Every structure is written in structure tokens, then in C-alpha cells.
Amino acid sequence: MAAAFPYTHYACPCSDLTSTAPSSISKRISNNQPANADLTDDRTFNPHDPRANCALYPLDHLLFCDECDAIRCPKCWTEEIINWYCPTCLFEVPSSAVKSDGNRCSRNCYTCPACTAPLAVAAMPQPAGDYLKPTEPATEAYMLQCGYCDWSSRDLDVLFSKPTKITEQLAKQRKARLGSSGKEASDKDAKPNPVGHDTAFGSLTTFYKAQLSESGDAQNQFANSPYSSPANLQRIMNIYGGLSANTLKKSRETPQPMREARDSNEGFSTYTPDPVEHEATVISKLRSLSWEDTTTTEQRLAAPPNNYSRFADQLWPVATPLRTRKGKRCETCRHLISRPDSKVSHIRYKIRLLAMNNIPRIFMRPLHLPNPPPPNAAFRLRADDAVQAELQPNVAQQYILTIRNPIFETIKVTLATPGTTPGNVASRVTILCPSFPVGPAGDVWDEALSSSTTPASASNDGSRKAAMASLTGKAPEDADRQPEAGKVWDRTRNSTSVIVEIVPGPLKAPPSIVPKTEAELADQALDEDDEVLEVPIYVRAEWETVIDADAFGPGAKDDKHHGRQGEKVTKELAYWCVLGVGKIAE
Amino acid sequence: MAASPSPAADYFAGRPAVRTRPPPAVLGASHRAAGTPGSPRTPLLGRSISSQFGTPGSFRAEQEEHVIYELGARHLSAGFAGESRPRCVMRFEPESGRRVGDYRGYEPNHTQKRNRRKKGDDWGAEYELYRNDVRALDLGLVEDKLGRAVRTVHANHLQLDQKPRKAVLAIPSLLPTPLLEIALKVLFNHYTQPPSIMLLTAPILATVGAGLRHALVVDVGWEETVVTAVGEYKEVFQRRSVRAGKMLTQEMSKALEEQAKKDAAMETVQVDAELAGDVTERMGWCRPRSDTPKNATLETAKRIPLPGHPSKSVTVPFSKLAEPAETALFATNATAAELDDHDLPLHQLAYNVLLALPLDLRAICISRIVITGGVSKLPGLKHRLLQDIQHLVETRRWDPIKHYGSATTHHQRVLSERNANISARKQRPPDDGIPLSPAKKPIQDSVPHSERLHDDIKDPITFKAERHASQGKAKDDVKNEVRGVETLGAWAGASLVASVRVKGVHEVEREEFLKHGLRDGDHVY
Numbered sequence A: 001m002a003a004a005f006p007y008t009h010y011a012c013p014c015s016d017l018t019s020t021a022p023s024s025i026s027k028r029i030s031n032n033q034p035a036n037a038d039l040t041d042d043r044t045f046n047p048h049d050p051r052a053n054c055a056l057y058p059l060d061h062l063l064f065c066d067e068c069d070a071i072r073c074p075k076c077w078t079e080e081i082i083n084w085y086c087p088t089c090l091f092e093v094p095s096s097a098v099k100s101d102g103n104r105c106s107r108n109c110y111t112c113p114a115c116t117a118p119l120a121v122a123a124m125p126q127p128a129g130d131y132l133k134p135t136e137p138a139t140e141a142y143m144l145q146c147g148y149c150d151w152s153s154r155d156l157d158v159l160f161s162k163p164t165k166i167t168e169q170l171a172k173q174r175k176a177r178l179g180s181s182g183k184e185a186s187d188k189d190a191k192p193n194p195v196g197h198d199t200a201f202g203s204l205t206t207f208y209k210a211q212l213s214e215s216g217d218a219q220n221q222f223a224n225s226p227y228s229s230p231a232n233l234q235r236i237m238n239i240y241g242g243l244s245a246n247t248l249k250k251s252r253e254t255p256q257p258m259r260e261a262r263d264s265n266e267g268f269s270t271y272t273p274d275p276v277e278h279e280a281t282v283i284s285k286l287r288s289l290s291w292e293d294t295t296t297t298e299q300r301l302a303a304p305p306n307n308y309s310r311f312a313d314q315l316w317p318v319a320t321p322l323r324t325r326k327g328k329r330c331e332t333c334r335h336l337i338s339r340p341d342s343k344v345s346h347i348r349y350k351i352r353l354l355a356m357n358n359i360p361r362i363f364m365r366p367l368h369l370p371n372p373p374p375p376n377a378a379f380r381l382r383a384d385d386a387v388q389a390e391l392q393p394n395v396a397q398q399y400i401l402t403i404r405n406p407i408f409e410t411i412k413v414t415l416a417t418p419g420t421t422p423g424n425v426a427s428r429v430t431i432l433c434p435s436f437p438v439g440p441a442g443d444v445w446d447e448a449l450s451s452s453t454t455p456a457s458a459s460n461d462g463s464r465k466a467a468m469a470s471l472t473g474k475a476p477e478d479a480d481r482q483p484e485a486g487k488v489w490d491r492t493r494n495s496t497s498v499i500v501e502i503v504p505g506p507l508k509a510p511p512s513i514v515p516k517t518e519a520e521l522a523d524q525a526l527d528e529d530d531e532v533l534e535v536p537i538y539v540r541a542e543w544e545t546v547i548d549a550d551a552f553g554p555g556a557k558d559d560k561h562h563g564r565q566g567e568k569v570t571k572e573l574a575y576w577c578v579l580g581v582g583k584i585a586e
Numbered sequence B: 001m002a003a004s005p006s007p008a009a010d011y012f013a014g015r016p017a018v019r020t021r022p023p024p025a026v027l028g029a030s031h032r033a034a035g036t037p038g039s040p041r042t043p044l045l046g047r048s049i050s051s052q053f054g055t056p057g058s059f060r061a062e063q064e065e066h067v068i069y070e071l072g073a074r075h076l077s078a079g080f081a082g083e084s085r086p087r088c089v090m091r092f093e094p095e096s097g098r099r100v101g102d103y104r105g106y107e108p109n110h111t112q113k114r115n116r117r118k119k120g121d122d123w124g125a126e127y128e129l130y131r132n133d134v135r136a137l138d139l140g141l142v143e144d145k146l147g148r149a150v151r152t153v154h155a156n157h158l159q160l161d162q163k164p165r166k167a168v169l170a171i172p173s174l175l176p177t178p179l180l181e182i183a184l185k186v187l188f189n190h191y192t193q194p195p196s197i198m199l200l201t202a203p204i205l206a207t208v209g210a211g212l213r214h215a216l217v218v219d220v221g222w223e224e225t226v227v228t229a230v231g232e233y234k235e236v237f238q239r240r241s242v243r244a245g246k247m248l249t250q251e252m253s254k255a256l257e258e259q260a261k262k263d264a265a266m267e268t269v270q271v272d273a274e275l276a277g278d279v280t281e282r283m284g285w286c287r288p289r290s291d292t293p294k295n296a297t298l299e300t301a302k303r304i305p306l307p308g309h310p311s312k313s314v315t316v317p318f319s320k321l322a323e324p325a326e327t328a329l330f331a332t333n334a335t336a337a338e339l340d341d342h343d344l345p346l347h348q349l350a351y352n353v354l355l356a357l358p359l360d361l362r363a364i365c366i367s368r369i370v371i372t373g374g375v376s377k378l379p380g381l382k383h384r385l386l387q388d389i390q391h392l393v394e395t396r397r398w399d400p401i402k403h404y405g406s407a408t409t410h411h412q413r414v415l416s417e418r419n420a421n422i423s424a425r426k427q428r429p430p431d432d433g434i435p436l437s438p439a440k441k442p443i444q445d446s447v448p449h450s451e452r453l454h455d456d457i458k459d460p461i462t463f464k465a466e467r468h469a470s471q472g473k474a475k476d477d478v479k480n481e482v483r484g485v486e487t488l489g490a491w492a493g494a495s496l497v498a499s500v501r502v503k504g505v506h507e508v509e510r511e512e513f514l515k516h517g518l519r520d521g522d523h524v525y
């Protein structure tokens, strides 16, 4: 994955893929099981399954509903738009104008159709000679110009008479262009040019509307049907669907409710097998142009006007698409779980229930840090800076797995993982101590004092301690300690660490004596990401809580399923997560 | 624009106070635009605007608006009824299947890594949402991908408010039921919650989009080419062939790889589905039937850069870029014996469908050939297809038997006799009335009208009546000649249908679907 190792991705339990728990939550596997045993076990979440990509998220993308006590992901929250705004000029667009403007900024914000950089309005350079001729006032002309590539609206022969109201001027010019091509077609009836898509659409719409009202009126005159105006609807319904006996009778009465379109004024255009000029010109243009003169898929799909632009000189400037501010609700209980400030200029949130503050977090780091230790991910500038050592297959590695508790109760955590990782490469995984308690989070100041504030550095607890140890002159007790099965490795106030042993599997099957067929070889070919060692872990946390209005925020008080105030309730949270350990060497 | 303020823009913007100031001032500008003069520093603009215009629907009786979706094997288009183009076209590609926060697709040297993927049956699999063989399909994955695409479409392009809107879903005809069910499930479960979804099939919509009631729709898609005869907006007859976009890109890949091999100093170049598709879309073309394959005078060479290798490129003669269409779509290099029922070349397929139609519908359809689908945009394809169909019709007429074997000579004789008869009849000067011997003619004139010899078919009154009757519907109906009709495509067709407020019978109600799923009666397709 693109993220630097080690990383943790969390799965929301809302899909059938991620909701199932492994067969026995306390399953501890240390024996060598045949690799297939786990592949057949459907209940193991496989991070290499293509579906997993749609289910896994970095923790900061997930929200939490404190009414349902459940993780919420884009699949199980609903969104409602609070406001629409242009990301370039920050103008808030009233909701009534959003759709008619095509969900794009109607002011002067345009992006380059060739490279998507913002466009600026620039004056046309005047030919040098004109400055010296005072005879006529220089006609001002402006154009849209890209600051990044050399595209400008001059390529389209689009110039503006004034530097403001670009959108209106642009719309006028486009309309003029489309209109002229439509007229041309109706002039020469014998060999019609292709009518523009939009023109044809317009004519067809008028045609169909006229036909529908005509045939509707006609029927009203003689057939005094009980339902006068829905009658034509009824009849059209028959056209699109099956015919019942009754409607069949009716359609016989008026066999031709609608005729076909006949000429280009009605949006109808035909072609014959004889070679036609415009197609020949497209081909000869294609023949003469180079690869760079044709449009890319991205350019074509960037905006509807460019959908049919085959050549780069047909690309129309792209109005900046609007962005939205969205409130998010839990799909189950409709409770707001995220609501930004409604003002565009404010970036704060009024409500934002992050999963990060509500579910146990998991970090992983190697027990024996490589020498020298890699710099903290937060200080990395480029992805390449992290020269990450590849994992040697079949060599056991030990890792410290740290569970951090963000809530104010002591939680009982149970971890489960398949003995061998699912997927094409089978690595063995053993959690030495899969069940343990984690202490409660204190108030903000306790936390700030006991560990550093950035979440990433939480994984460095051990090294901080080592640093402390070296300062105090004491020999670090970690140095000669051996991991023991069933024992917790390390414990701080609200985090607990255990040891995981991982034996990366070999990427290639051992060479066999029997020569393999091509199909078998192709079968063995690895997919992208198969060499990435990812360990799925099922985390289950259990805690008891006293119903207290303050501890669970407003709203919890009047909620029925929390029980009466002062009563003890057992709560439970379980989810799959995936630890990215590293890449296995070939 | 704010990101790269060019001096010219500042100078000519006409709102100097705005352009030269940091963001708060820009907000002030919007203030002015809204007609409320005020201090440019007031950041309260958002509120003042929304209080003025922020309540839609209360004062404007909004007509019911429909959201139109078109689902294809490789794309999802969405937009609003009454508009000529979809607001967005989402293509399914490997990048759209990545994890949140995985931006590898943007890394410059990324394509190289991907080349390791398998070929063969899997060709282009990452670029499609589904294939028609549902047995080998991970339906859960299809649902995930589609759900993600629908969410992206709504978040980035449609951006609708909470009002429920009916939806129209355009689907390929005979879309496998499990896939249709998934599509409906995803749309109904999306938070916009459409109260109902109208289902329409692509061939019908292409017919509507061409302004026709009857048509022969040739839909050259990704996995298959589907030829459908449409009569009175109903699918009458349909045949399929695997000669379509997928095969075309595969041939393009082969052609490019061959070409690269010819350029000596190059190691083997693998052209993946993405590049091959790109080349087909940008540079592929289709030569007319009569064109000589080697048109040396006009030959130009095209340099096609290989992604991932900034300096490397393949140089292909332009004529070579037309060959994939020849082999993949028209099978010019295959003999009739090699062709199976499932991979007939397009013109043959269209001909077979026409052949299976009743005579009168055939006569109508042959003049209403509607070519649509993604590959139909290939320059030259439409005319080439018409030319080939015409050629087939001229050489074989409407004879279902292709080879008479030993009876060939006999058959040809019969044919030529028939031909002679027909041409003789044609050449006869048109005379009004029944041929009567000159001797009888005066008698005919003197007989009372009611007792004259009468030919119903050639009677001038019958003619007149027929002409009159047909005047209303089709006075210059073209029949029996090969003719193509342009269509706006399935999406625009659906937009038309919804905008003129035609009510479809195949409408799936939300409550009904969520309770019972697809009913038996629902899948008419």
C-alpha cells in the first residue's frame, strides 16, 4: 500500500465481508497448519481480497455513532449537503442555482481543459505596430490563459470583449457555434452535416413534446375517455410496456399516437453507405495530427462539453466544479455524527465523532529496531525516504503490538488472527498473549503529560522509555528480556503491548522436480500487492460502564437502551483491522 | 485563478479591490455581486445569501426531476432528465478500486509495476464492473464497486439536496438478473433514497434518441455487440457477437506489440489493456470498404509514447491503426468456416437479424440502422458497417441459404430468371389502369362506371386513399434502402423519455423492492 509500513487499516463491520468474527475468538494458533485450512475458512477477513479495498480505511476516515456504539464508514452514514461553494473563489452558491449552473462556478473560475491548472484572464497582446497608430482606438480583447501549460482560449478562437462576466460571454460564444452548425445542416437537406449533439437533443425534445400533446388532443376530441389528460400517458405506457387487453383495444382505436421524427429540425439525421465528407475529414485530420493533439480520457471526461472532443483544439475551458460541506448522519439512528460549521470560511466542526476517540487503536513496531532506527514517519518528506528493509521469508520476526484505549473505562481486549495469513502468500502469525485488559484514558492533561501528543509517536513509547533509561544510567531492562507466551510485554496507563511472532511466507513455491505447465505457472504469478505482508486481526473490546449522563455526552441520558442512570452495562465493540507489516523479499 | 494571479488578471479584473486582497476580500466581492453593498471585510456573506435564496421549492413549484443513470460494463453515467449530456461519466478502472488513502496510481512510475498482471481471459478485467458470465463473478465486489461509484457521483457531481427524486436506470438489454438486482439495491440503498426506479433498456433508448419507433440497433459495446430489431419501441429480435470493444483493444495490443518488436533495438513491450484502449480511442480508425489497404501516398507514422517509460515510444504507421478494427469487428482475414455463431462479424450479425425479421419490418428496419455503443465513435466505423451490410444485401439478397452446394447452378438460374422478370416488370412503362387491348378500350369507356373491369390494387382511388392514409404518419418513409440514423445514445434517450414525462411500466418501487426483491414479473428483459 502507499502508506508507510507499519500501518493499521480498520474495517467497518457494516458489510457482510467484515462483520463476521473468526470461528473462535480466543483461537490461538501456533501449530503449523496447512495453508489451505484457513483459505477455506470463509470467516477470515482476507486483506488481499479485492473487496477488502472497499472496506478498509485509515482510522481518521472513520466516524463513530455513540447512540449505536458502532463504527460508521461512508457506506453506513448518510450525507446531507449544508452548502455549496466554489473552491477557487470561495463564493457560496445558493442551492437554487446549483443545478442550473451545472454544479460549477458561474463566476470567472475556469480550469485548463488540457492540464487542469487554473486559468487566468489575460489581455490579448496587441501587435506592436498598433501602438503607434492613433487612428483607431485599440479594440480590447481578452482571453483565458493557463499559467502552467501553453493552452489559451485563443486555441479555440474564443476571445472576450471584456474581462468580466466570462461565463456569460463563453456561453454566448458556445451557443453561437452550436447554432451555426445546426443551421448549416438544415440548409443542405440532401447531405446533412452531423447536427450537434445538443442541438439535436433540443429539437428531439420539442418534437416529442409536440407529438405527445398533439396525439393527446386528438384523442380527447373523439374518445370521451373517462380520464382525459392521463389518457395519453396511459397510451404511452402501453408503448413502453406490455399490453393488457384493455389497453390493446384502446391502442387499436388510435394506431399512431406518435410518428417518427422526419428531418433535422426534429433532431433526425441520417447517413448512407456512401462515403461522407465529414467522416473523411475526421480521419484525414487524425492522419495528420500527432498523438499529443488528441485528447486523453481524463480531458474528455473532465466536463460534459468536452465529452465528444476528439482533438485537443476542441477542448472547451472547464468551469470549476463546486465543492460541498456535508453533515453526516448515522444511517441506523439518524443521529448527527459530523457537522461542519456552515460558514465556508470556517473550517471547524460543530459535531465530529471520530472513531479514533472511541475505539481501541492498534500500533505495531518491530521488537528489535533496525540500526539506525528509521526516522519518524512524521518527518519524512518523500515516500522514497523510507528505505524500508524487506522482510526475509521464513525468518521469524517479533513485533510489539500496542493497544491504546481512548475511552474512560478499563477495557478487556481479545485479539484473534488466523494462524496463516490468507491470500497467495502464507505467513505464520502468532500472538503470544491474545487476551488482556487495557487501562482507561485519563483526562486530557494526564494524557498530555504521560505521552506525547501526536498519535504517531505513541508507537514510540518503548524508545522513549529506552531514552529515559539511558538518561538515568540504568541498563534498559528490555535488552535481555525474552518474550513469553501468555504474558503482557509492556503496560502504560491506557495502553498495553503484547508480542506477535511473524514468519513471512516465501513468495514462490519451492522449485519442484516435475516441470510445470504454463497454466500452473500463470496460476502462481503474483498479483500486485501479494508481496505485501498484511495481518488481519479481529479486535474485540468489552467494558462495563455506569450510565452517566456526563461520561457519554449529551443525548445519552434520554436514550432507552442505555438503561437507567447509575446502572452498570456491559458494552462490546468488535471489528477487523489489518496490520501492514512490510514487503516480503523475493 | 486565485492560485496563480497573473498581473493581467489583476489589472483588468474590474474589481481591483477584490483581486489584490487576501481571501476575506474575495468574500467581499461576492457580497457586491449579490447586490448588497457592504464592508468587504464582513465574512457573513454566506448567511446573507442563503437567507435570500436558500429556500428552494418554497416559492418555486419545482417539477418532478429525475436522476438518470446509465450502467455499462465499464462505466456509470449520471445526470438529470432534460439535459443532453450526463453530468459525469465514471469509468471503472484499477485506481477506482483502491483503498482510501492509497494514491499509488498517481505515482509516475506506477504503470510499470502493473504490467505484471495476467493476460488472456482476464484482459481488461480491472477496467470492467461486471461481465455477462455471472458465475465467475464476485458479486459482492461488483456491489462494492458500484456503491462506491454511486457515492462518488453524488458527492462530486450531482450534489443533490435531501429531496427524494425518482430515478431512471438505463441498462443493457438482457443484463443478468443478479446484476440488475445489485444495481437496484445499490441505488435504493443510497442515501438519496429514490422512491422508484424506472428501468429502460439501451436498444429502446437508442431508438428514442434517434427519433424513431422502429430501428435496427447495433450496439457495439465492450464485451459484446448486440444487434436488436426494435419495432414499435419493443425489442423484437436480438443476436449477439463477441466482436466488440474488448476484442478490438486486444487486437490493438497485438498490433502495437508486433510493431514494437519490429523496431529492432527494443526489448519486448507489453501493451496492457489501458494503453491499448487509449490508443484505440485516440488514434484508432476504420477504413472504408473500398479503400486500398496500402495507401502509400498518404501514409504517416504515429509516435505513441509508452506510459511509465518517458523516453520510449512505439512508432506505428497510420494504416496499421485501422487493422484491429478489420480483424476484430469485420473479420476480414477469417473465412466463413472459421466463424462461429457467437463471433460473427458485425455486418453478418446485422444481416442475420434482418433476415429473421418479417418482411415489412425488415423493409422498415434496414433504412433505420442505428449504430451506438462506445466503439461506434471509432471514426469511419458507421459507414463501413453500412457499406458491408449493403454489400451483403446486394450479393445475397434475402436468401437464408448461403451455399447451395451442388444445386448452385440451378439456384442461380432460378435467380437470374426471377431477376429478369423483375427487371422486365420494372421497365414496363407505367400505365394507368389495366392493360386492355385497344379493341376493348372504347368499350371500357362506354360501360357504366360500376360495371367496368376493376383492379383493386392498381385502382387510382385506392392509391389516393393509401396516400392519404399514410400522409399523417409517414409521407416519405424510406424503405428498403440501407440507411443509417444518428442517435444521441442511451443516456440522452433516457433523459428524453424522462423529460417528456412518459411513465414507464417497468418501474420498481422502493418499498416493494426492499421487501421482496425483484419480482418474477419484473424481469421482462
Ligand SMILES: [Zn+2]
Pocket: A012, A013, A014, A015, A071, A072, A073, A074, A075, A076, A077
Ligand atoms: Zn460502515
Ligand SMILES: [Zn+2]
Pocket: A086, A087, A088, A089, A090, A091, A105, A106, A107, A108, A109, A320
Ligand atoms: Zn469560483
Ligand SMILES: [Zn+2]
Pocket: A112, A113, A114, A115, A116, A117, A146, A147, A148, A149, A150, A151
Ligand atoms: Zn494548462
Ligand SMILES: [Zn+2]
Pocket: A065, A066, A067, A068, A069, A330, A331, A332, A333, A334, A335
Ligand atoms: Zn447510530
